[in-house]
Amino acid sequence: MLLHFRGPDAYGHSGDWNKYVNSIAVADSLLFELCNFIDTNDFYSGKTTLIMTNDHGRHLDNIAGGFSEHGDQCVGCSHLNFYATGPDFKEGVISSKKREQTNILPTVAELLGFQIDDSKEIMWELFK
Numbered sequence: 001m002l003l004h005f006r007g008p009d010a011y012g013h014s015g016d017w018n019k020y021v022n023s024i025a026v027a028d029s030l031l032f033e034l035c036n037f038i039d040t041n042d043f044y045s046g047k048t049t050l051i052m053t054n055d056h057g058r059h060l061d062n063i064a065g066g067f068s069e070h071g072d073q074c075v076g077c078s079h080l081n082f083y084a085t086g087p088d089f090k091e092g093v094i095s096s097k098k099r100e101q102t103n104i105l106p107t108v109a110e111l112l113g114f115q116i117d118d119s120k121e122i123m124w125e126l127f128k
């Protein structure tokens with residue numbers, strides 16, 4: 001299942017800082033509820049993998065319009081949040097290994113039990 005929270009990108013592009021930050025807080029609270037549901041549900045607990053990420057960062061302040069835009073290689077645009085939890089992953093690991101979005105696909109394929117013809121590396125550092 002893929003959940004996409006449109007608010008942070010849409011409100012970021014609108015340039016409305018308060019709505020942008022609020023939409024991030026709403027997404028965060030919904031993900032918190034989802035994590036709690038999974039953890040406390042007899043069917044899903046201990047056998048559900050959850051990966052949370054964003055599809056891009058945003059410009060840092062003073063770069064091409066700041067937070068309301070994105071799409072270049074500045075430090076802000078090229079940094080993502082990535083959180084993964086589930087029975088196959090180590091707990092409490094904060095990896096400093098440089099990764100790209102394209103590392104997510106082979107990692108998910110590994111979790112689902114198949115390989116893809118891709119030159120990108122699986123994020124083995126996350127696995128037990």
Ligand SMILES: [Zn+2]
Pocket residue numbers: 009013070
């Ligand atoms: Zn956008």
Ligand SMILES: [Zn+2]
Pocket residue numbers: 058059060063070071072073074075076077078
């Ligand atoms: Zn940028």
